[in-house]
Amino acid sequence: AQTVTQSQPEMSVQEAETVTLSCTYDTSESDYYLFWYKQPPSRQMILVIRQEAYKQQNATENRFSVNFQKAAKSFSLKISDSQLGDAAMYFCAYQTQNSGGSNYKLTFGKGTLLTVNP
Amino acid sequence: NAGVTQTPKFQVLKTGQSMTLQCAQDMNHEYMSWYRQDPGMGLRLIHYSVGAGITDQGEVPNGYNVSRSTTEDFPLRLLSAAPSQTSVYFCASGLFGLGVRGANVLTFGAGSRLTVL
Numbered sequence: 418a419q420t421v422t423q424s425q426p427e428m429s430v431q432e433a434e435t436v437t438l439s440c441t442y443d444t445s446e447s448d449y450y451l452f453w454y455k456q457p458p459s460r461q462m463i464l465v466i467r468q469e470a471y472k473q474q475n476a477t478e479n480r481f482s483v484n485f486q487k488a489a490k491s492f493s494l495k496i497s498d499s500q501l502g503d504a505a506m507y508f509c510a511y512q513t514q515n516s517g518g519s520n521y522k523l524t525f526g527k528g529t530l531l532t533v534n535p
Numbered sequence: 536n537a538g539v540t541q542t543p544k545f546q547v548l549k550t551g552q553s554m555t556l557q558c559a560q561d562m563n564h565e566y567m568s569w570y571r572q573d574p575g576m577g578l579r580l581i582h583y584s585v586g587a588g589i590t591d592q593g594e595v596p597n598g599y600n601v602s603r604s605t606t607e608d609f610p611l612r613l614l615s616a617a618p619s620q621t622s623v624y625f626c627a628s629g630l631f632g633l634g635v636r637g638a639n640v641l642t643f644g645a646g647s648r649l650t651v652l
Contacts, residue, residue: 426575460645460646522568522583523627523641525579526577527576528577
């Protein structure tokens with residue numbers, strides 16, 4: 418079974434600075450997707466960024482970028498120019514997409530609570 | 536476009552009571568799923584469906600039933616609520632074409648907080 422590990426239960430960053438959230442995963446598959454989701458105090462789950470495992474290029478979305486190391490099974494999230502609105506719980510997630518067809522399950526890590534200090 | 540709608544947002548039950556959490560989406564998504572979120576545990580998959588008439592178990596299915604009679608709706612039923620089912624429940628849907636290679640993304644509902652006394 419796939420597992421996703423977020424080793425940092427909590428992180429803090431000063432406004433306008435950069436922070437990196439760590440995520441590692443365990444899988445024997447070669448074809449999968451990785452995601453970072455953000456959950457602010459409103460509780461809504463919001464997609465931050467996604468990465469397809471077959472793509473070597475790291476995904477970026479404005480101030481958010483990932484460092485995807487497939488061999489090391491590592492998928493970290495970098496937030497640049499941190500803003501107060503970035504404060505939230507961040508979840509790393511793995512999605513298998515094997516040839517079986519019905520295995521589109523999302524496995525989440527336990528989350529990292531990010532605090533942004535003004 | 537309403538997205539994924541969950542009702543109710545809050546519910547308090549007594550042990551042994553039954554209830555249904557409703558989930559509806561208007562995006563014609565084939566895939567729908569239910570997760571529960573507990574402190575320090577992340578989100579864990581309860582049940583999922585890849586289309587009308589097709590459901591399967593996730594990581595923590597015990598105590599929950601689902602059905603998928605239409606593409607739009609995916610209700611989660613608690614037949615006899617237990618305090619261990621106190622949690623926040625999320626419904627999520629997505630376009631997951633069988634054999635389709637692409638980045639498939641889940642759209643989440645706003646969550647339902649359930650307390651079982």
